[in-house]
Amino acid sequence: MHHFSHxxxxxxxxxxxxxxxxxxxxxxxxxLIGTVNAARQPNLAVFSNIVxxxxxxxxxxxxxxxxxxxPHTLTNIQATGCYTINHITxxxxxxxxxxxxxxxxxxxxxxxxxxxxxxxxxxAAPFVAQSTVQYSMKLVEVVPITHNNTFFVIGAVQDVxxxxxxxxxxxxxIELTQLxxxxxxxxxxxxxxxxxxxxxxxxxxAPAKTL
Amino acid sequence: MHHFSHxxxxxxxxxxxxxxxxxxxxxxxxxLIGTVNAARQPNLAVFSNIVxxxxxxxxxxxxxxxxxxxPHTLTNIQATGCYTINHITxxxxxxxxxxxxxxxxxxxxxxxxxxxxxxxxxxAAPFVAQSTVQYSMKLVEVVPITHNNTFFVIGAVQDVxxxxxxxxxxxxxIELTQLxxxxxxxxxxxxxxxxxxxxxxxxxxAPAKTL
Numbered sequence: 001m002h003h004f005s006h007x008x009x010x011x012x013x014x015x016x017x018x019x020x021x022x023x024x025x026x027x028x029x030x031x032l033i034g035t036v037n038a039a040r041q042p043n044l045a046v047f048s049n050i051v052x053x054x055x056x057x058x059x060x061x062x063x064x065x066x067x068x069x070x071p072h073t074l075t076n077i078q079a080t081g082c083y084t085i086n087h088i089t090x091x092x093x094x095x096x097x098x099x100x101x102x103x104x105x106x107x108x109x110x111x112x113x114x115x116x117x118x119x120x121x122x123x124a125a126p127f128v129a130q131s132t133v134q135y136s137m138k139l140v141e142v143v144p145i146t147h148n149n150t151f152f153v154i155g156a157v158q159d160v161x162x163x164x165x166x167x168x169x170x171x172x173x174i175e176l177t178q179l180x181x182x183x184x185x186x187x188x189x190x191x192x193x194x195x196x197x198x199x200x201x202x203x204x205x206a207p208a209k210t211l
Numbered sequence: 212m213h214h215f216s217h218x219x220x221x222x223x224x225x226x227x228x229x230x231x232x233x234x235x236x237x238x239x240x241x242x243l244i245g246t247v248n249a250a251r252q253p254n255l256a257v258f259s260n261i262v263x264x265x266x267x268x269x270x271x272x273x274x275x276x277x278x279x280x281x282p283h284t285l286t287n288i289q290a291t292g293c294y295t296i297n298h299i300t301x302x303x304x305x306x307x308x309x310x311x312x313x314x315x316x317x318x319x320x321x322x323x324x325x326x327x328x329x330x331x332x333x334x335a336a337p338f339v340a341q342s343t344v345q346y347s348m349k350l351v352e353v354v355p356i357t358h359n360n361t362f363f364v365i366g367a368v369q370d371v372x373x374x375x376x377x378x379x380x381x382x383x384x385i386e387l388t389q390l391x392x393x394x395x396x397x398x399x400x401x402x403x404x405x406x407x408x409x410x411x412x413x414x415x416x417a418p419a420k421t422l
Contacts, residue, residue: 002372003370003372009269012383016382017267019384021263021266023387024269024346025242025271026242027394050262053358053359055225057358058232060236087237094418147264147265152272160220160231162215163212165213171227172231173230177402188410188411188412188422189409196301196304197304199308202308
């Protein structure tokens with residue numbers, strides 16, 4: 001095995017370390033988060049550090065970078081209490097990545113990228129019409145991560161919209177490859193996924209079995 | 212779009228909702244977390260809710276389920292302050308999934324699954340010899356998520372071990388597909404990944420460009 005020590009990693013320049021450490025933790029859930037500010041101006045930004053917290057209640061979290069680097073999404077969520085999360089497909093990946101550019105406040109990433117904003121009852125924030133998986137979220141808690149000035153934003157899943165129904169298995173599993181949802185890696189890599197296997201609930205007295 | 216309302220989702224039985232909500236947030240970083248208890252007995256468990264928090268300092272978080280459901284990993288981390296995170300490849304996916312069985316405390320998942328424990332200087336916790344990506348972690352903070360009794364466990368990356376060097380790009384990006392690292396979906400689905408594109412740093416006045 002090739003060893004990269006803690007001191008070696010600390011000595012790297014920040015861009016190299018950023019690419020390496022962002023890749024190290026593995027493939028990531030990547031989505032577009034849609035918000036509005038108090039004046040109902042829309043904002044859209046790509047986020048890859050999204051994590052499932054629990055299903056009952058249905059909670060999803062994401063990491064928001066320090067406010068100086070990424071102010072709009074979190075500020076809007078705190079102003080309105082709601083946001084949308086929208087999956088990214090191959091047809092929209094360039095537009096999705098482009099939302100990471102530092103546009104001025106009040107500039108709509110929808111208008112700049114050509115992605116289409118859609119509004120639905122019960123949610124002030126815009127959905128992305130091109131996304132095959134869209135869901136609305138209600139803010140639950142913002143946990144400051146004091147060690148690097150980021151924020152762990154916890155939300156409750158509200159309404160879910162899927163472009164197709166046949167991707168939902170009899171047991172509720174959503175086969176996201178059928179919806180074209182992408183994964184990401186590092187700061188800028190996008191990936192499609194191929195199913196390898198699903199496994200049955202594991203028991204101590206029996207070997208793992210595929211479903 | 213097919214609409215699943217908040218009240219529909221809440222009315223599902225817990226297993227169906229668990230599969231649906233676990234899939235909804237997208238493809239996940241899946242890894243084996245290795246720990247020891249105070250008596251140096253090893254434990255190994257598969258975790259899929261792992262999230263990159265930041266690169267400077269290098270921080271990675273994961274969600275630990277309520278202690279009644281999943282006591283060993285978190286208790287061991289709190290006792291020793293350290294743990295390892297090890298990627299999963301296709302050759303070891305059945306063994307990795309099997310670590311999710313509820314073995315009694317003191318039973319080693321290494322012995323039960325045939326995965327090989329390896330120890331290295333500077334880390335009390337075992338690495339998984341079969342993993343092509345292995346890294347050691349130092350506990351930074353355990354944040355209780357009061358809304359569902361889970362825990363957000365924040366750690367600092369210490370030492371990193373890769374089986375090959377040629378997967379590391381000149382800019383530090385690790386092409387994990389060359390190392391066979393898998394992603395997961397839901398509670399029990401495992402996926403390989405295919406690179407689609409990397410994109411250059413996005414700027415407001417220029418369209419997205421692939422690297």
